[in-house]
Amino acid sequence: MLYYAVITALLATMLLALVRAILGPSVYDRVLAVNMIGTKTVLLLAVVSFLYGRPDFLDLALAYALINFIGVLAVLEFFRSRAMREAAEAAEED
Amino acid sequence: MDGLLDIVSWLLLTTGGVFVFIGGVGALRMPNLYTRMHAASITDSIGPILIIAGVMLQAGFTLPIVKLAAILLFLLLTGPTASNALASAALLAGTKPGGSKTPAGED
Secondary structure, three states, rough: OHHHHHHHHHHHHHHHHHHHHHHHHOHHHHHHHHHHHHHHHEEEEEHHHHHHHOOOHHHHHHHHHHHHHHHHHHHHHHHHHHHHHHHHHHHHHH | HHHHHHHHHHHHHHHHHHHHHHHHHHHHOOHHHHHHHEEEEEEEEHHHHHHHHHHHHHHHHOHHHHHHHHHHHHHHHHHHHHHHHHHHHHHHHOOOOOOOOOOOOOO
């Protein structure tokens, strides 16, 4: 009973972020939504581990927090280098 | 002991859930990228603080409380860093911070 309100809020927020990820419009909105979903997943894992009384879920949450951060930074670096390459190519054509 | 602790824990969890949900609504309904980022990144900091504090009260003095503290520390370090990287990447790619409306010609 203690945890159901916060679990509902987390799931609803993940749904809203998923709608934002589908709507876009730019790639950065999608990265933002994915980052939000990742943070909420970590919180959901932490709450669920206490709901079911299984503390080993906390290790998963810890690993997921790190992987989420690295993943977001990697995706951003990828799109940043692509944007810079396209800008350099456009400057050469001018 | 259990009654008071449960009440405080429930309050923290529910307040955290409300903040997180407000952040989700803001990320969906705000008009442009930077305002969406504002809504999402602020609630990404206050939500974990409240929710993990609420869960910590249920854990007692055991090993899980250390893991929860580590999770909170990582989230507080990485959340703003990711938001900063996202904002600077978007700015470098040419997304202008607009006014209350999305600039004409984009979207």
